[in-house]
Structure formats: C-alpha cells, structure tokens
Amino acid sequence: MHSIYHRLNTAVTFFGTVAAVLCILTSSTDLLHKSNPNIKLGLREVRRLVQHHGGKDQAVVTFDVNADLRSVFTWNTKQLFVYVQAEYETQENRINEVVLWDSIVQQKDKAVFKLSNHKTKYAFIDPGHNLRGRDVNLTLVWCVMPRVGRMYTERHTVSVGKMPATYI
Amino acid sequence: MMEFITETYKELKRMNVRQFLGQALQLGLIVTSALMIWKSLMLVTGSESPVVVVLSGSMEPGFYRGDILFLNMGKAPIRTGEVVVFNLDGRDIPIVHRVIKVHERRNGTHIDVLTKGDNNFGDDRALYNKGQDWLHQHHIMGRAVGFLPKVGMVTIIMNDYPYLKYALIGVLGLLVLTNKDA
Numbered sequence: 001m002h003s004i005y006h007r008l009n010t011a012v013t014f015f016g017t018v019a020a021v022l023c024i025l026t027s028s029t030d031l032l033h034k035s036n037p038n039i040k041l042g043l044r045e046v047r048r049l050v051q052h053h054g055g056k057d058q059a060v061v062t063f064d065v066n067a068d069l070r071s072v073f074t075w076n077t078k079q080l081f082v083y084v085q086a087e088y089e090t091q092e093n094r095i096n097e098v099v100l101w102d103s104i105v106q107q108k109d110k111a112v113f114k115l116s117n118h119k120t121k122y123a124f125i126d127p128g129h130n131l132r133g134r135d136v137n138l139t140l141v142w143c144v145m146p147r148v149g150r151m152y153t154e155r156h157t158v159s160v161g162k163m164p165a166t167y168i
Numbered sequence: 169m170m171e172f173i174t175e176t177y178k179e180l181k182r183m184n185v186r187q188f189l190g191q192a193l194q195l196g197l198i199v200t201s202a203l204m205i206w207k208s209l210m211l212v213t214g215s216e217s218p219v220v221v222v223l224s225g226s227m228e229p230g231f232y233r234g235d236i237l238f239l240n241m242g243k244a245p246i247r248t249g250e251v252v253v254f255n256l257d258g259r260d261i262p263i264v265h266r267v268i269k270v271h272e273r274r275n276g277t278h279i280d281v282l283t284k285g286d287n288n289f290g291d292d293r294a295l296y297n298k299g300q301d302w303l304h305q306h307h308i309m310g311r312a313v314g315f316l317p318k319v320g321m322v323t324i325i326m327n328d329y330p331y332l333k334y335a336l337i338g339v340l341g342l343l344v345l346t347n348k349d350a
Contacts, residue, residue: 023316079229079230081230081266081286083248083268085248092273093271093273093274094273094274094276095245095271095272096271096272097247097248097269097270097271098269099248099268104230104286106229127280141248143251145230148315148316148317149314149315150313151251151313151314151315153250
C-alpha cells in the first residue's frame, strides 16, 4: 500500500494544494488594501503642433507630474507600471488614448515622481489631423503588477484645456 | 529503475482483461476531465487560451520567461495599460505585450490598438506584418488578469526536450494503469 509512488504522489499533491491556497490568500490581502495616492498633474507647454509626414498631426508637449504613489505598494506588489497619457475625442473616434511617458517602479521608496516641464518619451501623434483646438485630458495611470495573483489598474484624470487652434 | 519496469510488467501480466479495461477507463477519465476543465475555462473567460506561458523577456521585469498569465476576454473594450495576448495573421506564436495607444470609432465597431513590450525600446510596429500599423479586435485573444510566477517553466522545458514529455506521459500512464487502489 505505502509504495514510493503513493508517498510521492501524496507529498506532491499536498505541496500543490498548500501552495495554491497560500497564493490565493496572499493575492486576496490586496483586496483589503486601500491606497491614498497624492497626485498633481498638468500640461505645461505646447512647444510645437505640426503636420507630421503623411498629414498626421503631431504635438510636442511638456508636462508636470507631482505624484506620491508609495501608498499603493503592498507586500504582494512586484512593481508599478506608471504612465501618462493624453485622451481626447474626435469626430471619428469616441476614444483616443495616446501614452506619452512611462516608468517602471520596483521599490516603494522610489514611487515618488517630481517631473517639471518634462518632455514626452513617446511622440504625441494623432492618426488623422484632429489635434488643433482639441480639448485634451491628461491621465496618470498606475498598473499594479503583483508577485502573485490579480493585476489591477487605477488612474487619475485631469482636464488640461484646448490645444492651440493653429499649427505652431 | 530496472526494478520499477519489471514490477510494472509483472503487474500488467497479472491483470485480467476486465481489470485492464477498468484501469484504461480510469486513465481515459483523467484525460477527458482535463479536457473538460480546459474547455469550460475557455467558455467562462471568453478567451481561446485562458492560460498562457510567457515565452520571451520582452515584458521584463514584470514577466519573465516561464511565468504564467491567466487571461480573460470580457466584454469591456480594450484600453491602454492592459497587457493583451495577440496573434498576428499568419503567425503561430501569440505575443504578450502592453497596449500603449487606442483609437476607438464612434459606433464602437472598429478599434485601432498599438502595443509595446515593457522591455523593448520601440513599439511593436516593427513586429507586425509588413504595412500593418494597428491591431484590431480580432487579433486579440485575451487580456492578462492574473499572474503566477515560474510555474510555466515546466512546459517550456518539456517543449525544449520533447522526449522528456513523452517519458513523463508514458510513466504516468503506466502508473495509473497499474494502480491497485482503483
């Protein structure tokens, strides 16, 4: 009855069960966690607004971020993927979301951002020519990537007014 | 090892047809239950492959090779920041990357999506087919909602050394066939 196979099978099954239960418990502690991040975000300057090759509008902008995301971290947080995006509506599109800048934070102490007049990391390009005079929102988004379990995303949006009415 | 083989052989010889059929049924039950669980997961998540193993380092340091992702398709439209699994037309291997641009038409029927690996310098246009600038809804197989580190390394090793896979399946099958408890 108590062959090596049986002992091995029982041990492996028990290990698997315990590991699975621990993973579920660990991930569920995140559900109880409440964060209160402190965020200020704004568009500083539109340096240029031009027609990119092929008639696509491209804006060169700078932005300010003053954010403290340290409270988002828990013991199960592996990293935050933090990014800033521009959002706007056009006649054709209900949703336009363009990521301008991103950063990966792996330590709690480093989840403080103080960016002033910061250049974008990625080009702000519209697939059409819809950026002139456009109402734009900026959003700071943080994707929480866990050591194990559920991934989730939270965001903070501010309206930053209109883009220039003419190409500059 | 030799002992195990001779023992198994003796065991198989000792069984009568009725016993053998019973054990074979047992084995069949295990295989079909696994299939049923997989297919049910497909139905529940709405994704054609509910669990994927990360095969490349393009999403490091978030996901490493061998990490497991649980996917869900859901009804909600794709948005930036989500990690999606997509399959390009005419390619076999799905890619796991993050969405960095979304343009959704007013009537909601068409969506343009651009992706990028967190660890890659540029966006995925270099990866897409020639002349393709965007992903659309039909390319996307699911979005990652859950994460389990390292466990998928087993499948990567088995894919790298197929004989190991056959050996493992063979041994497990024999063990089930000769199991005396059933």
